[in-house]
Amino acid sequence: MRKPVIIGQSHNIISVLANNVDWGALDATVLRQIIDNPREAGVQFTAFLKNGGRVTISSIEKSTPIPLSDLIKSRFDWVNNAITNERFPAPDRLWNDYREFYFGDISSKEAVKRMKVKGYEPANSHELLVWNGWDGENFVVALGSVAEVRGNRCVLCLGRYGLERSLNLSQWVNGWSAICRFLAVRKSSGS
Numbered sequence: 001m002r003k004p005v006i007i008g009q010s011h012n013i014i015s016v017l018a019n020n021v022d023w024g025a026l027d028a029t030v031l032r033q034i035i036d037n038p039r040e041a042g043v044q045f046t047a048f049l050k051n052g053g054r055v056t057i058s059s060i061e062k063s064t065p066i067p068l069s070d071l072i073k074s075r076f077d078w079v080n081n082a083i084t085n086e087r088f089p090a091p092d093r094l095w096n097d098y099r100e101f102y103f104g105d106i107s108s109k110e111a112v113k114r115m116k117v118k119g120y121e122p123a124n125s126h127e128l129l130v131w132n133g134w135d136g137e138n139f140v141v142a143l144g145s146v147a148e149v150r151g152n153r154c155v156l157c158l159g160r161y162g163l164e165r166s167l168n169l170s171q172w173v174n175g176w177s178a179i180c181r182f183l184a185v186r187k188s189s190g191s
Contacts, residue, residue: 066090071129077164083156087147088125095185098123098131100140104178108143108155111182120184125156127185129167134158136165139180146172 122143153172
């Protein structure tokens with residue numbers, strides 16, 4: 001690990017970060033916030049020093065949230081137009097210790113119960129979209145963010161329909177078939 005540096009008035013905080021952070025070890029969300037919000041870079045650098053040279057997801061939870069629409073851009077061939085920033089606002093947490101659960105036929109309520117027994121929480125909308133583990137084939141559901149759409153409680157679902165990678169909505173009350181997997185998260189021990 002490199003020694004912490006002292007920032008003088010003439011140094012640019014971004015260049016200091018660029019020279020002292022192991023960028024390959026950072027989550028894409030952290031990188032995006034540093035690039036898009038240079039004022040927040042000072043907060044990131046402080047977190048970097050406090051964490052012994054590591055910037056963690058927990059260090060960005062209070063900084064400027066990334067809108068859902070920015071996380072969706074260019075990732076999917078089709079997106080349900082009812083999926084909006086207003087319906088799925090930036091959540092209070094953004095954990096990065098992921099686990100994909102497979103239960104077979106199950107209700108939403110029972111799926112959440114089983115995740116919690118294992119020490120996990122259902123992933124929210126933003127955790128689902130920053131997750132890099134989707135294989136692009138399986139249906140993966142995030143039960144942690146629920147929005148009302150045309151009178152129904154709906155959650156986000158990644159899926160493939162034909163050749164299209166899609167982000168769709170499905171109803172919370174639906175029983176889920178055996179083809180679905182559920183994304184869950186827990187707070188990382190490093191956060």
